Amino acid sequence: MWTITTDKDWDWLRRHYEWVRDMEEVPQDPVHHAEGNVAIHTRMVLTALQQLGGYKQLPAQDQEMLWAAALLHDVEKRSTTVHETDGSISSKGHSKKGTQTARQILYTQIPTPFLMREQMVQLVRYHGMPIWAIERRDLARVIIETSVMVDTSMLALLARADALGRVCNDQTDLLYRIDLFEALCQEYDCWGQPKAFQTPHARFHYFNKTDSDPGFVPFDNFSATVVMLSGLPGAGKDRYVQQHYKDWPVINLDDIRRKNKIAPTDKSGNGTVVQLAKEQAREYLRKKQHFVWNATNITRQMRAQLVELFVAYKAYVKLVYVEVPYATLHRQNKDREAMVPGKAVDKLVSKLEVPAPWEAHEVIYYIKE
Known part of the structure; x- marks a missing residue:
């Protein structure tokens, strides 16, 4: 215990x-x-x-x-x-x-x-x-x-x-x-238990639309599915994508950084990386093509901006949070090609906001204890 x-x-x-x-x-x-x-x-x-x-x-x-x-x-x-x-x-x-x-x-x-x-x-x-x-x-x-x-x-x-x-x-x-x-x-039928919604889309709609009713069930009319990863550097997001979505196109912010020679600590450069990634996402969304967005996305504000973009194109958003034990996190981060300095990882740990169940149409917690 x-x-x-x-x-x-x-x-x-x-x-x-x-x-x-x-x-x-x-x-x-x-x-x-x-x-x-x-x-x-x-x-x-x-x-x-x-x-x-x-x-x-x-x-x-x-x-x-x-x-x-x-x-x-x-x-x-x-x-x-x-x-x-x-x-x-x-x-x-x-x-x-x-x-x-x-x-x-x-x-x-x-x-x-x-x-x-x-x-x-x-x-x-x-x-x-x-x-x-x-x-x-x-x-x-x-x-x-x-x-x-x-x-x-x-x-x-x-x-x-x-x-x-x-x-x-x-x-x-x-x-x-x-x-x-x-x-x-x-x-409200939520004493000692979470409020039940008839569908995942109904829950997402309730928490993301003002003046909505918990009993309302929106029509599922999705054009494509976007799988959005969330997790600290070294948590195993790339491995998860390889295991579950290896045949899907992937927008990987680390790859974009490497391609454009932008360091992870370059704040102004990171803004450029995100904009390039969003343009690529819009191309997939316009084509109604499934894809994976692979980045840290450790804060709710960061995730909300992306979800808003995807939903604007009527995409079904599946948010996957990946986590490993703290010691494993640092060990795996050191083995990454795009290693993040240990102090920077710890700073991200202090800012981490684990996704809430209502942030996307579907939220999955992929945890290795």
Whole structure:
């Protein structure tokens, strides 16, 4: 069974992990956290979590995952906490930044099975959602998106422990908001399970078209299929293409760089590479020809721009995310003809955003643990 640590004593944690020690230096606003710094809050959250009936009923592996997520949930308050001009203390964006840090820790420092890691990462990302969801104008979409990304029943347990593990005057209101979140998840048929869509195209349409209905099923009228790879340098994307699409034309950004003698570290040159690749893609799309787009595509913004281009030509987009263990990644990168410097690979690791299930018509996770 995976565990972030077998020794859950706080003194052991702070001795072994710098990011745990950092919590002791991060203040919190006394209005919402009169208990003190982030370390005090985190310890209270861990205690509250273990006392919850719902937590005690979970399988042992799920308990370990949820405990680890609770330990990590405020990890990036250290980099986002600021003293406002009105005297208050805020940490805007700590959940989003904590997502990247949690993934980096669980990939590079504490090797974690992919599905478990991503569940914990998304628990960190969405841990405040049960409290703030009811204030969103697009409430239904927020609830449904959350359910696709993370187990909402586990998320509610984390949020409840987060609310109980603090000293504040509005604790009753926080717990009431979490109760409403649970009720809404049940109403939208996504309590403890992702929202079900009738077809992959229906899911893609819902998340990529404003004011769409989750029950709407669009007509599948695709002209061609585009297979878009996503993965860090050395993950094995070229090998995947050879194994599964060796007879398809491939747009490979590394090949374009080599052909035009452009280094991977040349930022202006990379823009030229992408433009050349897009022109080639348009030629295939106009001919309604299947093809593979082979590049790192590690950020959601980068992938979204490409998906938008492909969909404009009525293509069916299959997004394939490829991953290998961290040590294997560096070893395979060194063996590549277009090797990327190790420090550059680690920088990309820190920016990695694993594709969400709704980013394309079909999303495949090709993982070698």
